[in-house]
Amino acid sequence: MRRATIIDGKAVAASVIDVVKTAAAALEQQDGVTIGLAVIIVGDDPASHTYVTSKSRMAKECGFKSVQHTLPTHTSQGDLATLVNTLNADSTVHGILVQLPLPTHLDSEAIIQAIQPEKDVDGLSVVNAGKLATGDLKTGHVSCTPAGAMVFVRRIHGEDLSGLTAVVIGRSNLFGKPMTQLLLNANATVMTAHSRTKNLPDICRQADILVAAVGRAEMVKASWVKEGATVIDVGINRVAAPESGVGKTRLVGDVAFSEVAEVAGIITPVPGGVGPMTIAMLMANTVIAAYRSVGRNLSPKLELWPSQDSA
Secondary structure, three states: OOOOEEOOHHHHHHHHHHHHHHHHHHHHHHHOOOOEEEEEEEOOOHHHHHHHHHHHHHHHHOOOEEEEEEEOOOOOHHHHHHHHHHHHOOOOOOEEEEOOOOOOOOOHHHHHHHOOHHHOOOOOOHHHHHHHHOOOOOOOOOOHHHHHHHHHHHHHHOOOOOOOEEEEEOOOOOOHHHHHHHHHHOOOEEEEEOOOOOOHHHHHOOOOEEEEOOOOOOOEOHHHOOOOOEEEEOOOEEEEOHHHOOOOEEEEOOEOHHHHOOOOOEEOOOOOOOHHHHHHHHHHHHHHHHHHHOOOOOOHHHOOOOOOOOO
16 A cells, blocks of 8 residues: 655754755855844743743754843733844844743733834744735745745645645634745645635545644544645644553644555654744744845745745
8 A cells, every 4th residue: 555755854954954054154254244043931931941942052053143031921011022122123133033922911912013024033923924925025034834834845846836736724824824825826726724614625635735734633534635645734732642651642733644644645744744844944034034134135045935036
Protein backbone atom coordinates (compact mmCIF):
# COMPACT_ATOMS: atom_id res chain seq x y z
CA MET A 1 0.00 0.00 0.00
CA ARG A 2 1.30 3.46 -0.92
CA ARG A 3 2.15 5.86 1.86
CA ALA A 4 2.57 9.62 1.77
CA THR A 5 5.92 11.37 1.82
CA ILE A 6 6.33 12.92 5.27
CA ILE A 7 7.71 16.45 5.40
CA ASP A 8 10.53 16.97 7.88
CA GLY A 9 9.63 20.39 9.29
CA LYS A 10 12.79 20.55 11.38
CA ALA A 11 14.96 20.11 8.29
CA VAL A 12 13.06 22.74 6.30
CA ALA A 13 13.19 25.16 9.25
CA ALA A 14 16.94 24.57 9.54
CA SER A 15 17.38 25.44 5.86
CA VAL A 16 15.50 28.71 6.39
CA ILE A 17 17.63 29.52 9.43
CA ASP A 18 20.80 28.88 7.39
CA VAL A 19 19.68 31.46 4.83
CA VAL A 20 18.76 33.90 7.62
CA LYS A 21 22.22 33.52 9.19
CA THR A 22 23.91 34.20 5.87
CA ALA A 23 21.72 37.23 5.21
CA ALA A 24 22.30 38.61 8.71
CA ALA A 25 26.07 38.25 8.39
CA ALA A 26 26.03 39.92 4.97
CA LEU A 27 24.03 42.88 6.28
CA GLU A 28 26.47 43.39 9.12
CA GLN A 29 29.48 43.11 6.83
CA GLN A 30 28.14 45.30 4.01
CA ASP A 31 26.10 47.89 5.92
CA GLY A 32 27.42 47.66 9.46
CA VAL A 33 23.94 46.76 10.73
CA THR A 34 23.44 44.24 13.53
CA ILE A 35 19.88 42.98 13.41
CA GLY A 36 17.93 43.75 16.57
CA LEU A 37 14.94 41.82 17.92
CA ALA A 38 13.13 42.99 21.06
CA VAL A 39 10.91 40.52 22.87
CA ILE A 40 8.41 41.62 25.51
CA ILE A 41 6.90 39.19 28.01
CA VAL A 42 4.50 40.17 30.77
CA GLY A 43 3.87 37.90 33.76
CA ASP A 44 5.16 34.49 34.74
CA ASP A 45 3.28 32.03 32.56
CA PRO A 46 5.68 29.05 32.22
CA ALA A 47 4.68 28.20 28.65
CA SER A 48 5.17 31.79 27.52
CA HIS A 49 8.60 31.93 29.12
CA THR A 50 9.56 28.69 27.39
CA TYR A 51 8.51 30.10 24.01
CA VAL A 52 10.33 33.38 24.61
CA THR A 53 13.49 31.59 25.67
CA SER A 54 13.51 29.51 22.50
CA LYS A 55 12.91 32.59 20.33
CA SER A 56 15.68 34.53 22.05
CA ARG A 57 18.07 31.61 21.74
CA MET A 58 17.36 31.27 18.01
CA ALA A 59 17.77 35.01 17.47
CA LYS A 60 21.23 34.91 19.04
CA GLU A 61 22.10 31.84 16.98
CA CYS A 62 21.19 33.83 13.85
CA GLY A 63 23.56 36.61 14.87
CA PHE A 64 20.88 39.04 16.03
CA LYS A 65 21.07 41.27 19.06
CA SER A 66 18.18 39.88 21.09
CA VAL A 67 16.87 41.95 23.99
CA GLN A 68 14.22 40.55 26.31
CA HIS A 69 11.99 42.83 28.37
CA THR A 70 10.41 40.85 31.21
CA LEU A 71 7.66 42.80 32.94
CA PRO A 72 5.67 41.92 36.09
CA THR A 73 2.11 40.67 35.84
CA HIS A 74 0.70 43.92 37.28
CA THR A 75 2.24 46.06 34.50
CA SER A 76 -0.23 48.73 33.38
CA GLN A 77 -1.49 49.29 29.86
CA GLY A 78 0.22 52.66 29.82
CA ASP A 79 3.60 51.33 30.89
CA LEU A 80 3.48 48.56 28.30
CA ALA A 81 2.46 51.01 25.57
CA THR A 82 5.32 53.31 26.58
CA LEU A 83 7.82 50.49 26.20
CA VAL A 84 6.46 49.62 22.75
CA ASN A 85 6.72 53.27 21.69
CA THR A 86 10.31 53.43 22.96
CA LEU A 87 11.21 50.35 20.91
CA ASN A 88 9.41 51.80 17.88
CA ALA A 89 11.72 54.82 18.08
CA ASP A 90 14.90 52.76 18.54
CA SER A 91 16.67 52.44 15.17
CA THR A 92 18.72 49.48 16.44
CA VAL A 93 15.53 47.44 16.91
CA HIS A 94 14.20 45.99 13.66
CA GLY A 95 11.61 43.61 15.08
CA ILE A 96 9.30 43.80 18.09
CA LEU A 97 7.55 40.74 19.47
CA VAL A 98 4.99 40.83 22.27
CA GLN A 99 4.48 37.34 23.66
CA LEU A 100 0.80 36.41 23.85
CA PRO A 101 -1.36 35.89 25.77
CA LEU A 102 -0.98 38.96 27.94
CA PRO A 103 -2.51 39.11 31.44
CA THR A 104 -6.26 39.59 31.22
CA HIS A 105 -6.27 43.19 32.47
CA LEU A 106 -4.27 44.28 29.40
CA ASP A 107 -5.73 45.09 25.97
CA SER A 108 -3.64 42.85 23.73
CA GLU A 109 -5.09 44.17 20.49
CA ALA A 110 -4.23 47.77 21.33
CA ILE A 111 -0.65 46.78 22.12
CA ILE A 112 -0.22 44.78 18.91
CA GLN A 113 -1.59 47.64 16.83
CA ALA A 114 0.79 50.06 18.58
CA ILE A 115 3.81 48.26 17.11
CA GLN A 116 5.09 49.95 13.96
CA PRO A 117 4.01 47.75 11.01
CA GLU A 118 7.60 47.73 9.76
CA LYS A 119 8.70 46.18 13.06
CA ASP A 120 5.67 43.90 13.49
CA VAL A 121 7.60 40.72 12.70
CA ASP A 122 4.73 38.59 14.01
CA GLY A 123 2.65 39.98 11.14
CA LEU A 124 -0.39 40.60 13.35
CA SER A 125 -1.13 44.29 12.77
CA VAL A 126 -4.11 45.34 10.68
CA VAL A 127 -1.71 47.15 8.36
CA ASN A 128 0.22 43.97 7.60
CA ALA A 129 -3.01 41.98 7.31
CA GLY A 130 -4.28 44.57 4.83
CA LYS A 131 -1.08 44.43 2.81
CA LEU A 132 -1.36 40.67 2.57
CA ALA A 133 -5.02 40.98 1.53
CA THR A 134 -4.05 43.30 -1.32
CA GLY A 135 -1.11 41.16 -2.38
CA ASP A 136 1.61 43.49 -1.11
CA LEU A 137 4.38 41.14 -0.04
CA LYS A 138 7.11 43.68 -0.77
CA THR A 139 6.51 45.89 2.26
CA GLY A 140 4.31 43.85 4.61
CA HIS A 141 5.08 41.01 7.00
CA VAL A 142 3.19 37.71 6.86
CA SER A 143 2.27 36.08 10.18
CA CYS A 144 4.76 33.36 10.97
CA THR A 145 2.78 30.11 11.03
CA PRO A 146 0.96 30.57 7.69
CA ALA A 147 4.21 31.85 6.20
CA GLY A 148 5.88 28.64 7.34
CA ALA A 149 3.10 26.47 5.94
CA MET A 150 3.41 28.35 2.66
CA VAL A 151 7.11 27.47 2.47
CA PHE A 152 6.07 23.81 2.39
CA VAL A 153 3.44 24.43 -0.28
CA ARG A 154 5.84 26.42 -2.44
CA ARG A 155 8.63 23.86 -2.22
CA ILE A 156 6.21 21.07 -3.14
CA HIS A 157 4.17 22.75 -5.87
CA GLY A 158 6.29 25.71 -6.99
CA GLU A 159 5.53 29.40 -6.93
CA ASP A 160 2.52 29.35 -9.26
CA LEU A 161 -0.42 27.29 -7.98
CA SER A 162 -2.58 27.90 -11.04
CA GLY A 163 -4.97 25.02 -11.64
CA LEU A 164 -4.72 23.68 -8.10
CA THR A 165 -7.60 23.69 -5.62
CA ALA A 166 -6.80 24.46 -2.00
CA VAL A 167 -9.08 24.06 1.01
CA VAL A 168 -8.24 25.73 4.32
CA ILE A 169 -10.22 24.44 7.30
CA GLY A 170 -10.26 27.33 9.75
CA ARG A 171 -10.87 31.07 9.40
CA SER A 172 -8.94 32.56 12.32
CA ASN A 173 -7.17 35.89 11.96
CA LEU A 174 -3.96 34.23 13.17
CA PHE A 175 -3.86 31.47 10.59
CA GLY A 176 -6.89 30.65 8.46
CA LYS A 177 -7.41 34.02 6.81
CA PRO A 178 -3.75 34.76 6.05
CA MET A 179 -3.19 31.21 4.78
CA THR A 180 -6.16 31.57 2.45
CA GLN A 181 -4.76 34.84 1.18
CA LEU A 182 -1.27 33.43 0.60
CA LEU A 183 -2.70 30.58 -1.45
CA LEU A 184 -4.92 32.96 -3.39
CA ASN A 185 -2.00 35.30 -4.11
CA ALA A 186 -0.17 32.26 -5.55
CA ASN A 187 -3.08 31.70 -7.99
CA ALA A 188 -4.68 28.69 -6.30
CA THR A 189 -8.44 28.31 -6.32
CA VAL A 190 -9.18 28.54 -2.60
CA MET A 191 -12.09 27.55 -0.40
CA THR A 192 -12.18 28.47 3.28
CA ALA A 193 -14.14 26.03 5.41
CA HIS A 194 -15.18 26.48 9.03
CA SER A 195 -17.52 25.33 11.78
CA ARG A 196 -20.63 26.31 9.81
CA THR A 197 -19.56 24.74 6.53
CA LYS A 198 -21.98 22.09 5.29
CA ASN A 199 -20.75 18.88 3.69
CA LEU A 200 -17.21 19.52 4.92
CA PRO A 201 -15.82 16.07 3.91
CA ASP A 202 -17.10 16.56 0.35
CA ILE A 203 -15.43 19.96 0.13
CA CYS A 204 -12.15 18.63 1.52
CA ARG A 205 -12.09 15.84 -1.06
CA GLN A 206 -11.82 18.48 -3.79
CA ALA A 207 -8.51 19.76 -2.43
CA ASP A 208 -5.17 19.24 -4.11
CA ILE A 209 -3.81 21.13 -1.08
CA LEU A 210 -5.66 20.59 2.20
CA VAL A 211 -4.70 22.73 5.20
CA ALA A 212 -6.24 21.86 8.58
CA ALA A 213 -6.23 24.45 11.36
CA VAL A 214 -9.28 24.01 13.55
CA GLY A 215 -7.96 22.70 16.88
CA ARG A 216 -9.96 19.45 16.86
CA ALA A 217 -7.87 16.36 17.42
CA GLU A 218 -7.69 14.04 14.40
CA MET A 219 -10.86 15.44 12.86
CA VAL A 220 -9.75 15.00 9.24
CA LYS A 221 -10.13 11.36 8.24
CA ALA A 222 -8.77 9.46 5.25
CA SER A 223 -12.20 9.53 3.61
CA TRP A 224 -11.98 13.34 3.54
CA VAL A 225 -8.79 13.40 1.50
CA LYS A 226 -8.29 13.27 -2.25
CA GLU A 227 -5.82 10.61 -3.29
CA GLY A 228 -2.36 12.11 -3.72
CA ALA A 229 -3.25 15.42 -2.07
CA THR A 230 -0.82 17.55 -0.09
CA VAL A 231 -2.01 17.71 3.54
CA ILE A 232 -0.70 20.43 5.84
CA ASP A 233 -1.66 19.84 9.49
CA VAL A 234 -1.45 22.97 11.65
CA GLY A 235 -3.35 21.60 14.65
CA ILE A 236 -1.69 21.01 18.00
CA ASN A 237 -3.87 19.02 20.37
CA ARG A 238 -2.94 17.17 23.53
CA VAL A 239 -4.80 13.90 24.04
CA ALA A 240 -4.65 11.13 26.61
CA ALA A 241 -2.01 8.46 26.05
CA PRO A 242 -2.81 5.69 28.56
CA GLU A 243 -0.49 3.34 26.66
CA SER A 244 2.40 5.48 27.97
CA GLY A 245 1.22 5.41 31.57
CA VAL A 246 -1.42 6.82 33.87
CA GLY A 247 -2.05 10.49 33.21
CA LYS A 248 0.29 10.62 30.21
CA THR A 249 -0.58 12.62 27.11
CA ARG A 250 0.68 13.01 23.56
CA LEU A 251 0.44 15.64 20.83
CA VAL A 252 -1.67 15.05 17.73
CA GLY A 253 -2.78 17.27 14.90
CA ASP A 254 -6.16 17.99 13.35
CA VAL A 255 -5.51 15.16 10.88
CA ALA A 256 -5.78 11.45 11.67
CA PHE A 257 -2.18 11.01 10.58
CA SER A 258 -1.83 7.24 10.24
CA GLU A 259 -4.88 6.71 8.08
CA VAL A 260 -4.54 9.92 6.03
CA ALA A 261 -0.90 9.08 5.26
CA GLU A 262 -2.21 6.06 3.33
CA VAL A 263 -4.15 8.33 0.98
CA ALA A 264 -2.26 11.62 0.75
CA GLY A 265 0.73 12.20 -1.47
CA ILE A 266 2.57 14.45 1.00
CA ILE A 267 1.74 15.12 4.65
CA THR A 268 3.14 17.06 7.60
CA PRO A 269 3.42 15.31 10.97
CA VAL A 270 2.51 16.65 14.42
CA PRO A 271 4.82 17.31 16.10
CA GLY A 272 7.72 18.07 13.76
CA GLY A 273 5.86 19.59 10.82
CA VAL A 274 4.62 23.16 10.75
CA GLY A 275 5.62 23.83 14.36
CA PRO A 276 9.38 24.27 13.83
CA MET A 277 8.67 26.69 10.98
CA THR A 278 7.04 29.33 13.19
CA ILE A 279 10.23 30.46 14.93
CA ALA A 280 12.18 30.14 11.66
CA MET A 281 9.76 32.51 9.95
CA LEU A 282 9.96 34.94 12.86
CA MET A 283 13.71 35.09 12.26
CA ALA A 284 13.11 35.48 8.52
CA ASN A 285 10.67 38.35 9.05
CA THR A 286 13.18 40.06 11.32
CA VAL A 287 16.01 39.86 8.81
CA ILE A 288 13.67 41.11 6.08
CA ALA A 289 12.69 44.06 8.31
CA ALA A 290 16.36 44.90 8.86
CA TYR A 291 17.12 44.82 5.13
CA ARG A 292 14.16 47.07 4.41
CA SER A 293 15.36 49.52 7.07
CA VAL A 294 18.41 50.24 4.89
CA GLY A 295 16.39 50.31 1.67
CA ARG A 296 17.16 46.82 0.48
CA ASN A 297 15.11 43.72 -0.27
CA LEU A 298 16.26 40.12 -0.07
CA SER A 299 16.52 38.01 -3.19
CA PRO A 300 14.08 35.21 -4.12
CA LYS A 301 16.69 32.73 -2.84
CA LEU A 302 15.17 33.19 0.62
CA GLU A 303 12.18 31.29 -0.81
CA LEU A 304 9.73 32.30 1.87
CA TRP A 305 6.60 32.99 -0.12
CA PRO A 306 5.58 33.85 -3.70
CA SER A 307 6.41 37.19 -5.35
CA GLN A 308 9.36 38.09 -3.11
CA ASP A 309 11.10 40.71 -5.23
CA SER A 310 14.83 40.65 -5.82
CA ALA A 311 17.17 43.30 -4.51
